[in-house]
Amino acid sequence: MFQTFEVQSSPDQGPPRLAALRTLMAQKGFDVFLVPRADAHQGEYVAPRDARLAWLTGFSGSAGFCAVLADAAGVFIDGRYRVQVRAQVADVFTPVHWPEVQLADWLAEQLPQGGTIAYDPWLHTASEIAGLREKLTALTFTTTDNLVDAIWDDQPTAPDAPFTAHALEHAGETHADKRARLAADMDETAAVLTLPDSIAWLLNIRGTDIDRNPVPQAFAILYKDGRVDLFAGAGKADDILEHLGPDVTVHDVDAFLGALGALKGQVLIDKRSCPDKVATVLKEAGCDVIAGQDPCILPKACKNDAEVAGAKAAHERDAVAMVRFLAWLDAMAPQGGLTEIDVVKALEGFRMQTNALRDISFDTICGAGPNGAIVHYRVSEETNRPITEGNLLLVDSGGQYIDGTTDITRTMAIGTPTNEHKTCYTRVLQGMLAISRIRFPKGVGGQHLDALARAPLWMAGQDYDHGTGHGVGSYLSVHEGPQGIYRQSDVTLKKGMILSNEPGYYREGAFGIRIENLIVVIDALALAGADDRKMLSFETLTYVPFDRRLIDTALLTHAERDWIDRYHSDTLSLLAPRLDAQTRDWLTAACAPL
Template identity: 80%
Template sequence: MFQSFEASSSPEQGPPRLASLRALMAQRGVDVFLVPRADAHQGEYVAPRDARLEWLTGFSGSAGFCAVLSDVAGVFIDGRYRVQVRAQVADDFTPVHWPETQLADWLPAQRPNGGKLAYDPWLHTVSEIAGLREKLSGFELVTTDNLVDAIWADQPAAPSAPFTAHALEHAGEAHDAKRARLSAALKETAAVLTLPDSIAWLLNIRGTDIARNPVPQAFAILHQSGRVDLFAGAGKTAEIADHLGPDVTVHDFGDFIPALTSLQGKVLIDTRTCPDIVASTLKEAGCDVVQGQDPCILPKACKNPTEIAGSKAAHARDAVAMVQFLSWLDTEAPKGALTEIDVVKALEGFRTQTNALRDISFETICGSGPNGAIVHYRVSEKTNRPVQIGELLLVDSGGQYIDGTTDITRTIAIGTPTEEQRACYTRVLQGMIAISRIRFPQGVGGQHLDALARAPLWMAGMDYDHGTGHGVGSYLSVHEGPQGISRRSEVALKAGMILSNEPGYYREGAFGIRIENLIVTVDAPALSGADAREMLSFETLTYVPFDRRLIDADLLTHAERDWIDRYHSDTFALLAPRLDTQTQDWLAKACAPL
């Protein structure tokens, strides 16, 4: 399953491709062209056909965009990728720290006299373009066919694998019931759905169009009657016709725009995820376009009891593989012969041995020493380095199982760690514990909780440049909205939402530390007292031991020590009966009380 990551572009390929794009821009009379990471469905991960940003620049991160001008090409990247981008792009491209620097501020500084800004209306959202029109008054925004596609001679074909049905025993609710529930609450005559995971959830279908994420690339229209028009590639739904039933009508992708023009009355779109071309088409057809949230977003995020039970089963299964891996690593790493690729292959092998793995849930992040400081590092033959004694090894990985999606990070000491490494690790662990233990009122969003995970690091003058947690799907995308734990996450957390809990600390050129469990939001046990309010809390889903060698118990409070000991006791009780004797012995030592 492991494939050493090799980019579709390299630093030396970027300049000639950039020159070709600029030549076409000049021919078309375009002063600025935007190249986003996103595809027409606005997913975080894209098919090889849609990897335009990577093909042009060499940058392979999961977020960002490039603004190409005649004399400068800015690659906008967030804090996760500021180390990575310098290694992946040529000097012809200029990294821009984003979102601290917005395109609307950067662009006028590059072209004070404005100009013609062209964009592919399939690849930018309604709200994004509206914001640019408002802030870039000196620029003329125009739509165009994709200029990167026009110069990409060997662009891969679109995904063609068929969709599959997601059984009721795993979904927990039939798709006709979901359609009826959502359409009953729909005030508009129809809602346009453009997110693959929303469509997957609504119709209980899955696909293989995006590597590691079992989503079907499709568009859909949910009508007030509960009927759905589904737009997908030719032949992709032939095997699930009976599952979809008579109230789901399948059309070819090419019929999507004509179908929009035939709609009447009020039509709901989510401007944060809907391609700009959808809104413009509906307006031209005379529809009353209503801006609102994708109606599948919150129902999908709040997992039902069947999905939560499935997630717990998947996590227990995945934890067995993780513990077998960690036991193996403790034996093999001190021998000095392992590389990062060896570690990735071994971990994926243990997951495969569960005989339940459908796929890994994302490309495994395995960073040894300084590579661990690259937040979303992906090992390649060029970057592969030995796992060396005295260094830290950061392993962030997960599995896609039919009953749930997992995501776990553990940082492991190879040999005896330094006191500085132990202190940094312990502060990260304290932040994770703070999130795990918190009770909070209804209506609280992730932005209110984020500081809890950072506080132990802040007290030592440290921080990390990524969110503390993201939503996770149910055999769907490993990164799922709208829920999250970050400074920008305003969505109120609700029971049933699954999130990651993953604070970290990264010292460029030295090491990276991240510790991650998945948690599910639950109703908190009631407290006595007249003023006790209804509260929410988190239940931990991930049970895999932390590296005790890296825990400085002197930095912990009594409550934190008790939490770790209880967590390790629960971990041993859950996993020991599923392990062979040798791995049981390793687990017993790993879970010993502090």
């Protein structure tokens, strides 16, 4: 159920697999074959059966893709994975910095005379393919069955675990009311849903098809009258038929394409997540395909009162586990002998002792010293480092509970930190406080706030290559759109949205620092003397102390110092009654005023 530490695929497996793929490409007359991270549902995480990018290249990150040609194979990765990719892929693959380098530009340079680009239409979105076609007019596009599947002899089978119902006390709204609410706003005859978390939210169901993310792999069609056709693997929905009721009809997933072909009139799809195959079938059926946002996306992001209450309960429970872990770490680290894997196992053990944990919400990131500079590092038996004096230890982790999803990062000093450690940590902390304390008018998006978190680092000529915050689901995906706090996020922040707040700083080969709390958008409290303008703010959900050893109080303003002291006081009041005496003593010291 929880994290394992297998030896990862060796880079020397890459050359023969790439050679086999190129042989098949040559037989079929393809100059390019695209290998994305995605599956047919376009979620961030994939089942083992769909981990084609990792199988081919060795790269295990959660975002990226590969473009294979006869004499080049580019692995496109963003700033989170540029250290990781160099360690994981063989020399036959070339890391490409994306999005700075766009696939279309790279292909145009590789194939100036044109050629044939082949792709699996289930694994690429309609907008992605449309964009490539628009830019690469010299290339011929063709769809194909997946070529990686054809050479992957021991490919795992598809997930087959049954779906479960998500109780109303946690969902806060019946699926009948959700369906009616969304249908009332639809102008189209039907909307096609392909994202598992959208279907999970709409129908109040959950699944175990994807590790760490309790989503059901399925497709659905929502009709103007509120009915839904649900398409799932054989038997997967048998246990929830009574929950779904008469207005939700379950079909075998193999019937999905036929149902699309039978649709008439206007049909809504979200081209940013809908597979190209779906859009093509609808067009061939003569439907008037309307491009718009998945109708579940925004309602799902704005948590209702029951979901917010559940998130608070989950975070309090999770904080108890985190504090017990931090107290354990402070006691054990000076004795020596700990490794990253030991730390991960201990933390997951403390979460399991809550007796409420369903799963971890992602593979725990635990990086000691230079491994902390790998933003999405995952420890393996090959990379496992000892926890030694003078290290910084970055631990990013979370839990899936029936009432909420958690995600928290803390960076700890092992022994005595250097002045540089303290200075960099304090700048990161100041950025996190800037987001925590901000008030903003309605209509503001995450891109307006991102610079606040970076400003203390920018003033020192430093920065980080990832977003400041992502949306988080309600016992759903730990990364959830559409909201976020990053430069490209133009989604207006609305009441009830849960986001992470996680600035960082990374010194390759030396250390990494990240501090993360989850926050929820609320109506801001009225201020004396303020004008009559509707304002929003953030309420903090995560209450776990920061490492006071790493805070340079001389860099803090009075307001920042007061905020930290109040936060620590609230943490102590909230958690102390749930702790044993020894851990309570540790927490009291950790939360002492600055």
